[in-house]
Amino acid sequence: MLKLRSFSFITILMTLASLSQMAFGRGPVNPTGAIDVNPHPNIFETTITxxxxxxxxxxxxxxxFAYNGQVPGPEIRVKRGDxxxxxxxxxxxxxxxxxxHxxxxxxxxxxxxxxxxxxxxxxxxxxTYDFIVPRAGVFxxxxxxxxxxxxxxxxxxxLIVTQPEERQLKMQGKLPLRENTLMLSDIAIENGALKNLNTTSMLETMNGTEGDYLLVNGKLNPTFPAFIGQGIRLRLINASITRYFRLSLPGHDIYRIGGEGGLIxxxxxxxxxxxxxxxxMDMGDDMDMGDGMDMGDGMDMGDGMDMGYTGYTGPIEIALGYDKGEILLTPAQRADVIIVPKGxxxxxxSLQWKDFARGRHQMTMTPMxxxxxxxxxxxxxxxxxLLNYILLxxxxxxxxxxxxNDALVPKPERLVSDRTDSQIKLQANMMAMMSGAPKSTWFKIDGYSGVMGRENYRTASIGETIEWETHNHTDMHHPFHLHGFSxxxxxxxxxxxxxxYMDMWMVNAHNEYLDTVNVPPHTSVFYSFQIxxxxxxxxxxxxxxxxxxxGDWVFHCHIFQHGENGMMSFLRVE
Ligand SMILES: [Cu+2]
Known part of the structure; x- marks a missing residue:
């Protein structure tokens, strides 16, 4: 570990670090920050247009479109509790x-x-939005x-919320001085203009639109200098509407130090x-007996009985679908990582986008x-x-x-739930798609599309800790996002x-808080949160x-075309 000896030494390091943040003639790496017009040290006040x-x-x-004339929009950087x-x-x-939002x-x-x-x-x-940021993290x-x-x-x-421990960790050499925020996106363009997402094909609407231009902070394949052997902290945000970013730095590991709930x-x-x-599995485990086909009323068509399995049971290895040392970000997910370029x-x-099998579909001619x-x-x-580091x-x-396994910060308490709620069902309505029904009915949660007129919303009271199960009854992955409660x-x-049979695996030994979680096909995720x-x-x-x-807090799939076409419900807190 580096031992810092004097203020002037750290000044030199920070100067070098900030120099290395300048791209060759392309301006700084980070999105320009928002301007705080409020003199109070714990209030950040700004205008976003x-x-x-x-x-x-x-x-x-x-x-x-842009916020304040820049893509990405201005970074708001505040301290926890501001x-x-x-x-x-x-x-x-x-x-x-x-x-x-x-x-x-x-x-x-x-x-x-x-x-x-x-x-x-x-x-x-x-x-006017006016709120406290109670949790550190990358937002x-x-x-x-x-x-x-x-x-x-x-x-x-x-929106970056820092935490007080970061300063000490920097002094200890556990966090690098160089930090960049990288917003990843894939803009969909057609004939030199933004693609019209209202006229996409049935298949594209169902898959979600993926753009052809992969942007890092609004730039196509930028190149930055990097010192060999020096750490770079990257706050990664997937801001694309559909595309999963499986990130790889060939020949290197990407170390995750935090994300949606601050440092881990x-x-x-x-x-x-x-x-x-x-x-x-037995019949009592789950009411979904089918293959994700939803015939319109929220019930799944069965194609087999969940009984009589006589094959292997016991410990099993669960492949996550991306390699160790890589990072997977669904739309709207974030990660706080460190890379140490060598060479x-x-x-x-180069930081690379790699494909992740998320259950994309295609049209196939069949006998039927x-x-x-x-x-x-x-x-x-x-x-x-996605971007290149030229080594110095x-x-x-x-x-x-x-x-x-290097230690960072103490872990949060594990939540103990007061009650569990019935399963939240993510569903696709194939009949509606095939029969030309309005797009707004193509996806569902709990048998109903969207929030307007919904009667089977969820409820909770202040003070409760609740366990929820979200089950994906479709053949595609869906990134599930709950507003307001990590x-x-x-x-x-x-x-x-x-x-x-069913495969079960435990996650999150660090008791980390998330707000967006990937739910693979025919899979449940169990999670707890406090009102x-x-x-x-x-x-x-x-x-x-x-x-x-x-008030009412929506929860939905963060593939935007799924959420907007019905895969959205809400939680009413009273
Ligand atoms: Cu989805």
Missing amino acids: AAPYKLKVGDEKVDV RVIVHFKNKLPEGWPSTI WHGIELNNKSDGTALTQEVVQPGDTY WYHPHARGAEAVNAGLYAP EKVRLEGGSVMGMRMA TPGSVV GMMMTEADDDGERPSVN PNYFGYEFDINE FQPMQFMRMNHDEG DERPDFGANPGQTGGFGSE
Whole structure:
């Protein structure tokens, strides 16, 4: 570990570190920060304006939207416990109502930025968000009205909440001085303009739209300098509307130190496999007897009985679908990681996007006609360079030292739930898709599409700790996001209905809090969260939501076209 001797030494290091953050003639790596106009040290107050903008994508200039004239929008960087006041101005064209959702922040209901918590902000209008950030972590903000289109258009930005332990960890040499925020996205463009997501094919709408241009902080395949053997802390945010980012730094491990709930207990290497248990299923385990086909009423069609399994039971290795030392980010997920580039001066180390088999479908001609089947190239598409580090000699006289299981911060308590709720069912409505019914009915939660008119929403009271199970009754992966309450995932359970067994594995020994979790096909995730009491700052013009944690909180798939086409429900806290 590095021992820092004097202030001047750290000054030199920080100067070198900031120099290394400058790309070659392309400006700084990090998104430009938001400006805090409030003199109070614990209040961050700023104005965020959404407006049309021209973004250079490769050789093309594309008409997009931006917050404060930059893609990504301005990074808001605050300390845990700070108060954030944002005056939002909508200067988008007619027909573009908007809001800001503060993804992952456990804030007061009326600041959550959904149609259940405020009047959507019409062009020319404003809304003020005013909330405390109670948990450290990597967060982001984006519109929750016309979300798929608006986020694809460039309305996304980082919100970083730091924690006091970081300073000490830097002094101990456990965290590098160099930090970058990288917002990853894939803008969908057609004929030099933003793709019209309202006219996509049935298949593309069902899969979700993936853009062809993979952007890092709004730039295509940028190159940055990096000192050999020096650590770089990357706060990674997947801001794409559909695309999963499986991240690899070939020849290197990517060390995860935190993410959606701040720093974790110990340095982790993600990916590879984990140990689980295989056991026979019986009829009582799960009501989903089918293959994810939902014939329209929320009931799954059965194609086999879950009984009579006589094969292997016992310990089993569960492959996670990406390699050890890689990072998987579903849409809206974040990770706080450290990389230590190694190689010879002048050589290039590239952060790569790799394909992850998420159950993408394709149209296939079968004896029964055209059918949607799993795509032949699901998980097999070629890798793409996201960004490149050109290596500079190590002038520092030491190398950054990091290893799996290095201690970071004490872990949070494991939540003990007061009650469990019935299973939350993520469903696809194939009949609606095939019969040409409105897109808004193609996906469901608990047998119903969307939040309007929903009667089977979930309920909770302040003070409760609840265990939820979300089960994915479809053949695709879905990133599940709960607004307003970060949760501790505990366990996954994957059903094999054809053969009648299930595989179970435990997760999250670090008691980490997440707000977005990937739910694989025919798999349940079990997680707990607490309905806490929280501060508020009085009434707000335009609010329709509640004060503190009281009010309606949506939960949905974060593949935007799934959430907006029905895979969305809500939790009512009273
Ligand atoms: Cu989904």
